[in-house]
Amino acid sequence: MTTPTIDRQIERRLADADVRYTRGRRVVISALAEADGPRSAAELSRVIGESVPLSSLYRSLAVLEEAGVLAPHFSSPGLTRYELAEWLSGHHHHLVCICCGIVQDIEVADGLEQRLQEIVADIAGGVSFSELNHALEIEGHCAGCA
Template identity: 30%
Template sequence: MSIKASDVLSENNISVTLPRLIIIEEMLAFGKPVTIELLIKKVGNKVATSTLYRVLKDFKNKGILEEFTTPENDTVVELSLNEHVHHHHVFCSKCGEVEDITLSEDIEKQLGVEILNIQASSEYRIKDHTLELIGLCSSCK
């Protein structure tokens, strides 16, 4: 079953507008994290760049978009429609490709214990964590 852009918006109480539909459709078509630069190229002149940034900010505030920075300082976004599915990322240091990865349940539990230990021995209240692996993708190695 494919996800419809209009359903994503309505299910998250976001008004359906043409720019929002276009941006969601492009992100769904990618099916993985994408740099904002590439997203701007893909939407072309269908959505003004300032509108794209505003829509992405709205999506982030509504909790349907995650944003992170690659080791090369590119901003990457991805839809987070399955917020219960925790995952991490692997980056290609040569071409910038980004893929989602999921750790085993055991590793996530061990990581959770370590995070609690860090929190107990520091002044921080840890809210979340990410793990980013950096290497070469199959096309670049």
């Protein structure tokens, strides 16, 4: 369930953006907060039920992404999954199942994460992009598909 802390942070962020934190949007956030990885509109709808119609669900996801509360994630053909933005959930990486497409969050221990940051900084030094972020995706077969 959504922690009170996260909920208050979202309330503040949405208020700053003049976006209302309505019932439907709270339901979406709550479902994503309970998930252990990014979820698509269809996956969320399955969990949430009919209390939020698909068209509203899609609009809520778009609005919350626009406000910086959600981040999109792409790993399966033709659909977008969403997760809480990193300033809410903490920096993490993903395990992606090649077989069924499900995505699971992983925390990386501080020491490893720091070494990763160094590598990314080294790479970013020689490149024409202005670096903002990095994502390490590890692909494999999940327990269910093994």
